[in-house]
Amino acid sequence: MSETKKVVRVEKYNGVTTVFLNRPEKRNAMSPALHEQMDQTLLELEGDPDTKIVIIRGEGGNFSAGQDLKEFFRGLEDNPAEAKRMQEIANRWRWERLYNYDKPTISMVEGYCVGGAFMQLLATDFAIAADTAQFSLSEVNWGILPGALVAKVVVDNVLFRHALYYSCLGDAFDGKEAARVGFINYSVPAEKLEDEVAKLADKLMKKSPAVLRATKQAVRQVRTMDFNQAYDYLHAKNMAIRVNDPEESYRTGLSQFIDKKSYKPVQGPFTLGTLLTDQTAK
Numbered sequence: 001m002s003e004t005k006k007v008v009r010v011e012k013y014n015g016v017t018t019v020f021l022n023r024p025e026k027r028n029a030m031s032p033a034l035h036e037q038m039d040q041t042l043l044e045l046e047g048d049p050d051t052k053i054v055i056i057r058g059e060g061g062n063f064s065a066g067q068d069l070k071e072f073f074r075g076l077e078d079n080p081a082e083a084k085r086m087q088e089i090a091n092r093w094r095w096e097r098l099y100n101y102d103k104p105t106i107s108m109v110e111g112y113c114v115g116g117a118f119m120q121l122l123a124t125d126f127a128i129a130a131d132t133a134q135f136s137l138s139e140v141n142w143g144i145l146p147g148a149l150v151a152k153v154v155v156d157n158v159l160f161r162h163a164l165y166y167s168c169l170g171d172a173f174d175g176k177e178a179a180r181v182g183f184i185n186y187s188v189p190a191e192k193l194e195d196e197v198a199k200l201a202d203k204l205m206k207k208s209p210a211v212l213r214a215t216k217q218a219v220r221q222v223r224t225m226d227f228n229q230a231y232d233y234l235h236a237k238n239m240a241i242r243v244n245d246p247e248e249s250y251r252t253g254l255s256q257f258i259d260k261k262s263y264k265p266v267q268g269p270f271t272l273g274t275l276l277t278d279q280t281a282k
């Protein structure tokens, strides 16, 4: 590691853990040390009982200026073995780890979100940005492609025309445009960003973790299935959560709606921890 200081910072509060890319003086450009620390941090948090939701953001008002052009690109040019090792780590946390993460993840975007940072942006389950955030697929402007998986995940997430336009132009666009074309869920005025992200985290915290996990996995998996596979997979997954959900959400939810009339699923989930003790209820 060329850099030994902590370039990832973690804050925990009431089940919500915020992971900061912590190189504000470099606009949170991702160095080899940052990739290693992010990979390790996310691995640890996935198994951390105090972490129910993970928010990813940048320290100092920027999400991330993408790969560190000096340390990640030029710095590894003469060391192909280390370059390969670092690419694997960088790709692993930004894609495989986050895409398959057991817990809900939210990208909170303010300031710049550039190039390689689109990987974690699009791997997280949700993304909210400040209206004033600045997104750019800048690769075309300095002679490379939107590499690793950037071009692939961009074209998988937004309409083809938008993917081609922003990849080929590299033009910066703001949070409202990012929401309009589907890079993020929505944007809000910068001063409301933290509150909006906290509200979303709070809503997610109120749902059964097992059902939420199965739902996000299912939505991701069916994207690439045909109809018959999806019927079968969704049926099997539904059966699996009935026996793997400590909240017994299915049985409890039905009983609280039909028998007790104590909540309406369209208006929100039943209160966690109120699972049926009445074993006769079906």
Ligand code: COA
Residues within 6 Å of the ligand: 025, 026, 027, 029, 030, 065, 066, 067, 068, 069, 070, 071, 112, 114, 115, 116, 117, 138, 139
């Ligand atoms: N890699 C390495 N260093 C970077 C960086 C990157 N991707 N982005 C910013 N930095 C560094 C700058 O070199 C500068 O370092 P210095 O203080 O040692 O000179 C510092 O961060 C601040 O950057 P600066 O350009 O002065 O800030 P700014 O707020 O005026 O502009 C950006 C911010 C993001 C618009 C601009 O830095 C930029 O275009 N960066 C390149 C982004 C990019 O193309 N990334 C794609 C990588 S896949």
